[in-house]
Amino acid sequence: MSHSGLVGVYLSVHTPRYCTYDAAFAGKLAHPDFQAVRDGLVAQGRHVATLAPDAIVINSCHLIATFPTVVDGTPRHAGVLTAQEAPELIHGVAYDFPGDFELAAALVERGRAAGLPCTLANDVHYPLDYGTVMPVVCYLDRAQRIPVVPISVCLSADLDESFAWGRHIARATAALGRRAAFVASGSVSHKLVRGPERWPGAAEQELDHRLAQLIADGEYDKAWAWLRSVVRQRQLRHLADVLEFRAKPKEASVRVLRLMMILGVVVGLLAGQAARAAETVKIGFITSLSGPAGVIGKHMKDSVELALDHLGRKVGGLDTEVIYGDDQRKPDVGKQLADEMLKKHKVNFVSGIIWSNVMLAVAPTVTGAGTIMVGTNAGPHELSGKMCNELYFTTSWQNDQTPEAMGKYMQDQGINDVYAMAPNYAAGKDMINGFKRYFKGRIVDEVYTKLGQQDYQAEISQLRGKNPKAVFVFYPGDMGIQFLKQYAQAGLRDQIPLYSVYTVDETTLPAVGDAALGNFEARYWSPDLKNEASQRYVADFKKKFGYTPSYYGAQSYDGILLIDSAVRAVKGDLSDKKGMVAAMRKADFKSTRGKFTFNVNHTPIENFYLLRAVKGPGGETEMQIQKTIFENHKDAYYHECPMKW
Amino acid sequence: MRSRARVLTLLAGLLALGLVPLVAALTQQPFYLDLFRRIMIFAIAAVSLDLILGFGGMVSFGHAAYLGIGAYAVAIPAFYGIHSGLVQWPLAMVLSGLAALAIGAVSLRTSGVSFIMITLAFAQMLYYLGISINAWGADDGMRLARRSQFGGVLDLTNGYVFYYVVFGLLLTLLWLGNRLVHARFGVVIRAARSNEPRMRAIGFSTFRYKLAAFGIAGAIGGLAGALLTNQTEYLTPSYMHWTRSGEIMVMVILGGIGTLYGPVLGAVAFLLLEDVLSAWTVHWQVVLGPLLVLVVLYARRGLWGLLPEARRADG
Amino acid sequence: MNWLLVVEQCLNGLQFGVMLFLMAAGLTLVFGIMNLVNLAHGSLYMVGAYLATAAVTRTGSFLAAVVFALLGTLAIGMLMEVLALRTLYERDHLDQVLATFGLILFFNEAVAIVWGRAALFTAVPSALSGHIQVLPGIRYPAYRAVIIVVGLLVALLLYVVVTRTRLGMLIRAGASNRTMVGALGVNIRLLYTVVFGFGAALAALGGLMAGPIYTVLPGMGEEILIQVFVVIVIGGIGSIRGALAGAVVVGMVDTLGRAFLRPMLSTVIGPSAADNAGPALASMLIYILMAAVLYFRPQGLFPALRG
């Protein structure tokens, strides 16, 4: 929300009992029920912090002017406050925050132009009420750094005048290029009754929720109509009294006038409507687009584009911009891309990442910057374990889960004398360890080969010498293509069954073809998975791109849908991280793997299937699901993750 | 004595580098801070390589190994809880310097292409060693939980402070490098490149000086490694892969060998091009490749060489 | 020790060595004769593999693919020499490294643009997909046996051309004193272009033989390039004999190391330590070998007899 104009509207309250530091933070709350209100105010404060507005226009119902509307443009508001109505609760509170003379002057100028009686105060001694000072000093801007423009309630103004003032505030801030927040200090459900325990009950509070909901949904006309009707229907006792306001204390009438101003502000935002709608969801998608691994990056990028098509190019109902980055399979390049997206493009989400070492460099950078990260492939055990983070989700798996599934299947089949092979690097050892977590049979030998090795003839001869009953391997990308071809060429394909993980998939099948026939794989998803979302994804993908999608793609497709579900849940308020995280935790979207839930560490709990490479209807080799190995399988590291929810 | 054009370009360049943080602050784009800090770190590595490559004629194709050692010298102590930069950075320079001395002792017995290949061989050995040691993350690498601490005096987590630390180190390196290159030690190295047999005939046993230069270059490379780990808060053995040594070499040659300022220009040009082109098209390498060829064909002494030279060849 | 296995591994080592020789021959020819460090030799190996694969998928015949790949890469090699490399012969090795590094970037990306980033489908020609009985009890893939034969034939052909023919004499003369040969009226520029094209064709032959058993994708040249440089340095730069000897030595050491190093090591330092150190050591073996050779015999095992 980098555009100017009103960027935030807050319905704030200033009941003396929880309007001081002691009451708010030192635990001496007058009444436990205020806890929720206090937390709401603290949340508003945090929101103002992330919003970092250039100015706050605050309208407190205790700052009353009888004839003109007073706009206080004093450049510096400093003084010592004792609340007029509650000297014993708020006394001797020093305050010193800047003002915004330019904005106040512009506001008064607009008011005068529109024929509204108003004066511009520019006087250090202009008295501010506790309704103006306390919410700012205690909750909204404790550092007292943001310029504040108090604006009074005008007793003799009618509803339309208050409404007009609202629109002027919105337009003045936009014209000056200020990113301003409007604070209405006092709530709709104000109840002028003695005794804190008889504070506005559920019915009155409902008014607040109703108004907030109407404004949030952008239903300004309805809000306008509702407020007028509330006044007419005398639903509220104190509001009913308003009509004979001459006879009632000024508080009651002031309430309605302020409501009109709030509404005016909000409706005034209509002018700024475009600004709000202009807010786009920016997603940074980092993967490997160049070099030998570029093909995997292409699968992911195409799937993201397809997801956007299915969402009508709008994530969470907002315009969406996806910025792709090529990490060239290098962790430091990945990190630099993440920095660029966070600081330069100011993205709201970062997603993608194929390789574990790149993920371990990028994820902490993103979550550290307070941005939500949705991983769509790499599943290093650290991120499912002690490095799990509230802002980090993955729509794939934890690396070890797939070999665990294969280990379980081979254990259940009672296979023995297995020959295990993998490249000599961290992921290779993870795979074999994951396999051994469930496979308890005899392992003839564990062979680790050079990373990126091309010729496996020596290892194949060695393997044949040991004549094992089965072979388990992990050879991703080009290593897999070479190993499979050489394994078949050595004539072992029909002698010793080959079981593998992350080796035979839709990115390598085109290059391996029949040499993969009969190969067993374990995976959480396959193009032939029978569920409506997956079938739609596969069909549309083939139609749009002309090749079969892989799990790399399905995970990325799900990642975008997850983000969409979160943004939709918070109604497009991208600053509401907590709300989005809560929404994501529900995994409330039509995933290609079917219904699944997130574990405590934000790693999916999902099924794992046994796949086999068979001759497809079209004649080429494809993977088909044979049976389910695990139902709702949890990763092996979630107990290391401290998160509880 | 350098030509005016070169002195002006040099000053303008260094001034620009110094002002980047200001520009970044004004345009609300802190990203440029990270981009140029990374460029300066590689400039330090390139200048250290140029000490032996440009001035000493020792074409080391394994210089990235010392960056790797420097990086590990920061990450491993941090892994065990020692976060003080005052321990890590000197350790990085000492360890990489010693490694360079050891590798140099063997490599300097060869010359020409054999020297290029043997230095490459040792770097690849360190690379494969790195990816097979599980205790330190092997290929997955290690995360730097906290950047090097300097007892609150220097807070590297603050982008601007870290930027000026790197900038200061680059300036110091250029200054000290300049002194070294013109002092007796540097003269011996440069003369050995010009005519080794003649050096032996007039009484210099050049081996010990070349080895010392190799060690110094390795140590500064180690410092660059330490900075790089703090920059990316992460390190993997892939920092030591031969293609990374190739990239540092390209920066030196692209900038112009045999001058301390060439490699800085080379680093800026190469990494900026990489960033700009890759943002423009995913096929950026098809543009960068021919560009390098053109530089070799038409800018014979590198980009720095394009600037008019001083009247008398400055030795 | 199962002797049959040892013999089979030696055969594997020989085959891997011959495969390396196919590439090393072209590189050492260009390097030795024209004193040109050509990092882009791996790219020509890749181009050869791609042209052959494209031809096989279109025509279905492996032989047609071989001819098409050799001629195509010959032309590309000569074009590359004329456009980029011709002026670099007198230049410093450093400039040659930078220029050819640029060519690597160009070729990898160009191939990706034309054929896409995904690996192409390649398979051993059906005629050669069977096995042959080399020795009682040892069945050896026919295709790999063909590689050995082709490799040795190429070695013989090269030896004859370089030592017995007029072109060979010109090439050797050009190596020792380029200007003198030019002075004798020989169009030295054309000679170098032809030699470079010939070197490129050799690389292409290596590429098209490797295609069916390795992976054909952008960047496939660089992984093998480093091993080939090790070969020519061990063998002795510029000497065809050296390239062959170096290739076989590297092939054997690397293959036998991967097969038997761990068992041998475990007898010395115990199985668990061997399991950990073995693989790492195996990957480093050829580099340790090269460092040793360079230390004791910097000019390589069979230095080229020139100058």
Place this chain on the structure above:
Amino acid sequence: MPTAEPLLAVRGLIKRFGGLVATDGIDLDVAEGETLAVIGPNGAGKTTLIGQLSGDLPPDAGSIRFAGVDVTALPAPARSQRGLARSFQITSIFREFTALDNVALAVQAHAGHSFRFWTPAFTERALREPARATLERVGLGARADVVAGTLAHGEQRQLEIAMALATRPRLLLLDEPVAGMGADESQRMVRLLRELRGRHTIVLVEHDMDVVWALADRIAVMVYGRVIACGTPEAIRANAEVRRAYLGEEVPA
């Protein structure tokens, strides 16, 4: 010549290149202050001899004693430190550096270790003064600041002598100092070398017989890697063996 131990004593020096025996058991003595010329047809092994004396070529057999010390095993730099300087048959100088720098480097080589990283070497008076003086001495004073590579061929030969002198040598090995020079240039070189006679022991390898007769105290004649005669110029002029060697009737070894 006094019977004190010779400054340079060579005994049984043999050097083979494959089948070719370049120096076939050479014995030679050079007394302090003497100028010995070594002459012989091309390929007689003269340059191989100089190479072995300077330490660039390790002999296959035999010994070299210099100033009473067996230096056979010492590498070239160590011999230079002991005062044994040489010039090269094919000019070998630092082409990118100025003439003054070239000579200053030679001075620097003998002015302690060069592990100094601070003061710019080209401004150290302790190196520049002696270098400039040596340049003056060989007649290149005016050309001090010219880049060596751009000097004329003759001037470069003079520069080589200057570099040798700058190492304050006890013995000068000069390998064809006037090779490739015009008449007047070689006259100037001879005048320079005559000036050095007596103050330095000189071993002079030369083809130009005028230069030899003008400078040599003694002459050694080498043919096919062997010294077939050694003596005063007059003796050598009269020696039948030498005439036959020079008149082309090769005497089989």
